[in-house]
Amino acid sequence: MGDAQSVHVRVRAAALQMLGYRVTLITPRKGEVVACPQVSPEDCLVSAGLWGKLGTRLAKLRAVHTIFARYRGDATHIHFAQGLWAGLGMLFGAKPLIVTVMGGDVLFREQGRSSWADRMLTRLMLRSAELVTAKSEHLASVIRSLGVHNDRILVMYWGVDRQHFKPSQGGEMRRALGLAPDSFVLLSSRFLQPLYNVDKIVEAFPLILRRVGHAQLLILDCQAEPNYRMAIIRRISELRLEGKVRIVPPVPHERMPEIYAASDVVIGVPSSDGMPMTVLEAMACGKPNVVSDLPHYQELLTNGKNVLVCPPLSASIAEAVCQLASEPELQARLVENGFRTVEQRADLAKDLVRLDERLTPLLDGRPRMQPIHVRLQVAALLALAALTQRPGPSL
Template sequence: MKPLRILAIGSSGSTHVAGRVCCFAERGHHVSLLTDMVVGLEGVTELTPSAPPGQDQWIATAARLLGRLVRRDLSGPADMARLMLDFRRKLRQADADIVHIHFAYSTWAWMAAALGARPLVVSIMGGDILFKEQGSPTPRGIALTKQLLGHADLITSKSNFLIGVLDDLGGYGEKAIRVVWGVDPEVFKPADGTALRAAKGIPAEAKVILSPKILTPFYNIHILVEAMAKIVASVPEAHLVLTEYGADPAYRAQLERRISELGLTQAVTFVGHVTHEQMPAFYSMADVAVGIPASDGLPQTLLEAMACGVPSVIGPLDRYGEIVRHEESALLSQLDPASLADAVLRLLQNEKLYNHIATRGRTIVEAKANFPREADRVEQAYRHLSAAGKTRYRPRLGILKDVALYWLRW
């Protein structure tokens, strides 16, 4: 079939976005990514809107003249207008059959809606619509996200729970389909982690507890550190491995101090930034994975651990029930050190439970969270939406005005 021209909008620094766009490039489609930074994704044309000196200079000149009249510095609005024009230029340059936004709460996403980009697919991720649970959304930002969702031709959601949130926001669930995305079982699979343990100085006999989450307070890694005192008291060979993707330096320093106070320095290893490509090896090195944020959609790290045959301890969120069951395919724990320690110890000390959860987890991923199969479904949706042909961009001035006001914080 004829390759599609796909324009994705999202952060190239997101492993989720990078994996999705590269997948469609590998399938032979012409993929562009409108993003905040260029990282060199193979097979993908990365487009970064900018406002370099000299480009659309007439706007800067007009702003200076007007600024003199009103006695106000208008260089900020001028730069914003130049950036918006370059965004429009990049949008047209892509000449896309499909525009696909990954993460709804962002200025570039709203700009696509403001310029009337269609056919338009929006993939929500959780934090972009869980306004009461995550981030610090502004009233205008929430309103712009709702306008984007209303403009979308199709919305993909990782869970039925998030589709319910879409309905609560304004009935947008009726245009949504559940696409878990998931992981590729041929990439994330059980392997021998002996060499990696040796490379990281972790004893071969250690019972490794892995935190694959972003190293920030949101993910409650301090609770896991506190739990380690009880875990090590029962299983002296227990060893905590902390990945440092997106690490908050102040939070890392706080954790280091507490680890020292608890006498756990020899039982904890910080392993620095771990790339997505390295993660299968880190899961395979682990005995247990832990992820306990207070708010979540459907965590990718849970699916990755399951695919690698590593049991997970997760928080007590009902929404996880769409993919796992307590004591069947994961262990759920309350968010306090004692409860978390008990859950981890159950897995380390109960071989029958451990093996059952490990086996069941891998089976679930293969059946329900298989990335290549989910990509097939999205590709079919692309072709269905693009069958009507490309639509001329029809700017929506009301949304454009709100984007500008949000940007300028007016």
């Protein structure tokens, strides 16, 4: 279960299918490219009659129940351990339960927009799971603090498909984007949302131009918050950067290697994070990264070895970029060590072998439902959480 419009959900569902599992992705919103069948409530929606909004919600809830009656399968895998959709997976799905946390679902204090009921549901979900996958040791420690025993946690980066993400020439994409061959191209690769401090990258750019006059900045227009996007556009105009900073339309995941290839440096400086896949993908494509000084990055990312680290402040970002632009030896070192990091510690093929070893014994038994007392708790927490009216994928 997961949002098929999330590239992480799509890639992981496809990876499980590659392992030989028969996968059906149950999703609140269908995605454009998914390697396995996907089912949403609209596929099983019954008429709401004259009940109005309440009738529509009840009809959609019945549709979800119908989906699970048809596609319950031998196990339930929930991607993102928070919210109504995940709770329904627990309520109607089969055990064993596998949960993949993504960061914002468990980092309550850092990214705390969840209600008390949401947090309690996440705790219950994680404690009820037979297996929880975490993208970093930091997330694993958070999961342990929520009451999950260590032997039920698998730390895996859901690494990079190295057959797809690999070094290549970026000339064709540069020409398509209208970039000069000799431009020093910076790529802001994270979501266009306040958490990712894209505004700080824009503020840093005039400082960069003073020392690297041929620099260009590409900002991916990915999962943008409309108000934040408009603020970024206004700031670009105020700084008179229209010819130097470009917001690039969303790029399909399968074409991201072309965007990395067209770039010289990839920048991602969020205030909070799990373990960024964009950094690993850029490393696999042979590109150096500038990243935030988040302490838990240190388990995989080392300043001056495979990345440059800086606080998410404009002056610091500018200094890091200018250092890379002026030191080819530093660029080469980050690229070489970054590529080796992915090869040794974040290779999707190797991660899937480890995951398969954990899944196989879980699927030996007969599938079953969650105990009735757990389902009653889930139902109560879903009812409370619904009262908060949090935005996002919903029924």
